[in-house]
Amino acid sequence: MFSRVLKLAIAALSVAVSAYAQIAAPAPQAAQASAAQPVRIAMIEGLSGPLGNAGEAVHRNLVWAIERVNARGGLQLDLRRYDSKGQTEEALAALRAAIDDGARFIMQGNSSSVAAALIDAIDKHNERDPARRVLFLNYSAVDPILTNEKCSFWHFRFDAHADMRMAALMRVLQEDRTVRSVYLIGQDYSFGQAVLREARRQLGALRPDIQIVGEELHPIGRVKDFLPYAQKIKARTAEVRGTSAVITGNWGNDLTLLIKAAREAGYDGKFYTFYGNALGAPAALGAAGVGQVVAVADWLPNVPGAQSEVFYRAFRERFPRPEDDYVHMRMQLMMETLAQAIQKAGSTDATAVARALEQADVTLSGQRGRMRAGDHQFQQPLVVGVMARQAGDGEKDGVKFDVEGSGYGFRVIRQLKAEQAEQPTTCQMVRP
Template sequence: MIKTIRPLTLAVSFALMSVAAQAETVKIAFIDPLSGPFAPVGQNQLKSFQTIADLANQGKWAGEHKIEVVGFDNKGSPQESLTQLKAVIDQGYRYITQGNGSGVGLALLDAINKHNERNPGKEVVFLNYAAIDPDMTNSKCSFWHFRFDANSDMKMEALTTYMAPNKDIKNVYIIGQNYAFGQAVSRAAKDYLKRKRPDIKIVGDDLHPIAQVKDFSPYVAKIKASGADTVITGNWGADLALLIRAAKDADLKANFYTYYAVTTGVPTAMGAAGADRVKIVGNWMINADPASGKDIVEGYKKKYNDDFYTAQTHSSIGMLAQAIKQAKSTDPVKVAFAMEGAKFQSLNGGVMMNKVDHQLQQPLYIGTWTKVDGKAVKYDQENTGYGWKMDKKIDAYYATQPTSCQMKRPGA
């Protein structure tokens, strides 16, 4: 007996085959330190990206398209990053992400701009999740670059707004890594404090080589001798962990206002000694609203015995996937246009990609390192028994900064 295939069944089969044929795997090259002193941070963030990519694929955020994030070790070097960029472009990658170091970010941005100008039809998009030098969305802004973290000026605006009413702050010491980001933090701290609290004295302003100082005790001795009651630092990774450890060993009583005390290794270095004295400004805090990321945080901890702390991985993957779906294409040019002005519900609430400069607008949080109490501090870090207690949520418009961006768009 010969079975007849119904026309409707045949049409459905062809439609499914067509969708399957069009579905692609969008590969993102993660170019950041996977070896060297900043490797623990890079490895944590690579796994964070892969965790969110898995979530996106399960939820079909990009429709039938899949997203895959693959790590490439740049050893923290701008030159090695350019070598890796060439390699991934040769392998067919059209999207890259990077965040650890604005010096690296600026080098990649320049190279991507030049590549895209010389190779129409083979454009690359840069998803910047943490390189926060303000120039990247001001004088050096680019259609091909999207930043998902708040830039250093936005964070300093939030931090100094929080600091200004505290009359106990009288003497501030600024210390940071000697590269674009550290220099931007120093400038903004002095400018914004002068505007908001002209009575505060800047009693020290040090920049040190990035990833080269093994003993911060001489710097801490200078801070102690200055009479500082407050330290502002943009240090991250090993440079912050070693600074905090030296401050603890010297029994420095000053309060620390940081950008990155959440990063791998720093919580362990602080331990109980940092309680109620180390503060942070960031774009997300799990203890502020545990429901917003509970499943991700707990699943990540169970799988890796590590902490998920980089919310930008969620907004980066989420906005990219949403743009792919909206554009009905994985083509970088079409996707980039779809990301401009896009809104997305991320872990820290509603966020928006500013069309003018490609700087994500999002709320910021100030928190204090505090002992877990099961209420205000439910989740700790690095099994220390301490975590971040939210002091203040600052709505996006408070931290918004003017931009000098004069963006050139394809076809303009």
């Protein structure tokens, strides 16, 4: 009996070591150089200003993913960063500079309006200058229009779009019969508008009994004091008996400041969020957020499974500072997909790599994603989590991993397979 248990333990340890080796690439100085010419990648993102923390979080994810690819050998990726300051004109200038610098793969995500402008600019550039065609890999810009009416052969999205994320949240809200009123608030640009529009539609279809007591859009990245908004939310939701909820797609400091203001105003309702699982939001709410803040994501640190745990521990080992704790599985899959496509195409020619990307099917640490050729929308599982305390003595529903050293993390309450999260598209793809 002891021998059999020992053998099982050794086998489990072997699986863990193998999984760790798959994702725990060494730091840049330890990675082996390749004789091949490095493939230049340009990250165009807001790295300064009020939403700069979100851009820096992206950069850490891309660095880690590239270290893993480079450590395997056979392909060397070279990441260069360009600060758009969150502005469309700055992003377009950065695009021109990146192309002149030799980049053929452009990555951006933290603004759907910027992404839309980049798609238009890249479409025109690729038509005008076929010898220097580029591809746009989008990791976070989730306005549904980008893979529907504005779909482009040169654009690939690796995040679930806003309607997909909202549908996942609604699967939880639909069953939460305590919620009787909802306040909708978002950032005043294409993505924020899309979130509110889809929230109205899905609430009407799935929970017509819920009263929408307020709807508001605010300037993105410019509000310093959300207390007036929070006081209005509290007053409006108090007019309806029962539990209330805020639905928001806010991200970065716009979410953190909103949540802080809600706590200061004494709002005790729930938050259904797209990005409430990090970047200061859990720490801002503290104990008041336990059981009250819901977030949807492509992956969360407390997703059950040994491979998921090994993946997360490897990231925390690479970036040990608590404030650097925001790992995106989709960004890791994006880089794995690009590496796979370049190697399959046998070149960095944008057209050849795009055709390989259309057929991409990639797995990392138990998470699988595939690219849908019809609209270039990545299809992957989604999860919904609720904020909880980190496990400790007497903590019945505690989670193993907290967020940013806050003592609070997210317990997974719903998992959707890729085919459950998938939605139809209206894309009319024009191919070269």
